[in-house]
Amino acid sequence: MSIIEPKTLPGFLELLPEEQIEFNRIYDTIRKNYERAGFVPLDTPLLEYEEIILAKAGGETEKQIYRFKKGDTDLALRFDLTVPLAKYVALYFNQLSFPFKRYQIGKAFRGEKPQKGRFREFYQADIDIIGDGELSIMHDAEIPSIIYKIFKELDFGKFTIRINNRKVLNGFFAELLEEEKAREILRIVDKIDKIGKEAVALELQKLRVEKENVEKICSFVLIKGTNEEMILRLESLGIKNEQFTLGLLELKNVIRYATLLGVPESHLNIDLTIARGLDYYTGTVYETTLDEHRDIGSICSGGRYENLAEYYTTKKLPGVGISIGLSRLFYKLMEMRIVEPKNRTMVDALIIPMGEEALDYSMNILKRLREKGGKVCISYDKKGIKQNLNYANKQNIPYVLIIGETEMNTNLLTFKNMREGTQEVLSIEDIIKKLS
C-alpha cells in the first residue's frame, strides 16, 4: 500500500499540544471577559448561502471568498463574523432583545496569498452591540474597558488603546475637499504610523492634494497631547462643521466614561491617525497595540457603524464592536516569544502502577482523585518505572504517584514531585490536598 504524504494546506494553522494549550488559555481569557461584560455566545455556521456572504463584499474581499457548489446550491465560507451576525440579527429580529450584545469566537476564511502571520483560516474573537434604530454612545465607552480588562489579564506587556472618531476626520476634511477624496485620504493617513509622515505626504501629493492642504492634514492628524489637551486643541480650531462638532462631542464622552469605567489615561489615547481601512465605520474607531511591539500591528480593532444589516432588512440597526484577530495575535506572540509553550498535557499527576497486581488498587485511587476534581491519569502502556518517569518528564507532568507492593500494604503512596525531584510517602487524603 502506498503512503499518502501527510501535509497541511498552506495558510492553515495547526498547533502542537503545548501550543494549543497556550492558545486555549488566551481564548478562554477572552471568552470569560466577554461573558463577564454581559455578552451572550453565538455560533453561526461556517458555510452560508453564497448570496448572503457576497451581499456586502466587493473588490478585493470578494476575490478572496471561498465558494462552493453542492448540487444546485451555491455556498460560501464566511470571511468574517460580522456578515453572519448581520444575517442572524435580521433573521431573528423578533426573537431578540435590543440592545443585542453577542460575542462570537470562531474561524473565518480568506483565500488570499498566505504571508507571515496571515492565514487563510483564522480565528476572530468579536463582540458587537446592536441597537434597534438607536444605540447610545455609552456603549462606545464600554468597549475600551473590556479591551483593557482582557489585555491586562493576558499580561503581554503595556498596551495602548488608540481611539478616534470618523466624524471628526470627515468633518475636518469636508472643509478642505470633496468627500470621495477624503475617503482615500483616510486610508493613507491611517498608515502614517507605519510609513511615516514624509511617505504619507508624498502619497497625498500623488493624489493631487494641494500642497497647502497636505500640510494642514498632516499637522492636524499629528496633534499630540493628553486626551484633555487634544480635545481642547480640537475645540479651539474653530471648525464650524456639524459633523466635526458632533464627532468631537462623542469622542469627549467616550473618553470620559471609559475613564469612569476604570481605563487609565495611560492606556487610552486619542490618536487622530487612526482611521481604519473599512468604509463602514462611521463614528468611534479603536485600535490597540502593544507598546513594546508596535510592529505586531493592531491586536484588536473595531468601531461604530451606522447600519449593520442593510442588505438583509429594512430595519436600521446601528452597532459598535471590536474584533481580536486571534490567530494572527497568537502567531506573533509565539514568534516574539511573548508567549511560550510550557506543558504538553493538562495532567497534574500520573499514576504508575507497578505491574498487574497494582492495577485494581491504582484504578480505585484514580477514581477517587478524579472525583475530587484532580486532573489525573494512569499509565498502562509504558513498561518499568524508568519509561514512565521519562514519559511524565517529557510532558512536564508535575507529580507522579507510584503504586506497588509496599504502597498497597501500607496504604501510603509514593508521591513524587517531578520538578523538584523530591518525593514523599503520603496518604490519599494528603495527596488530594496537594493536588487541589
Added chain:
RNA sequence: GUGGGUAUAGCUCAGUUGGCUAGAGCGCUAGAUUGUGGCUCUAGAGGUCGUGGGUUCAAGCCCCACUAUUCACCCCA
C-alpha cells in the same frame, strides 16, 4: 495581481572553483547490574539531495522547465 528567496535525515541547516562510501546539531530508539526521569557518556535507526530533462569522464553543486513552499508589496484582521 507584482517582485524576490528557498527546496539535502522527523526538525533546523552545513556541503568549498563540480571529484570518489552525503554531514552536524536537535529529536527518536536502546544501553551504562533488574522501583526513580531531567544532566552526562556510548551505540543505533533514519536521505533515489523536490520532479523531469540537459551539459560533463563525473552533478547535491552548473543550465532549462515544472512543481511545491516562503517572504515582501497591494489589500486587509
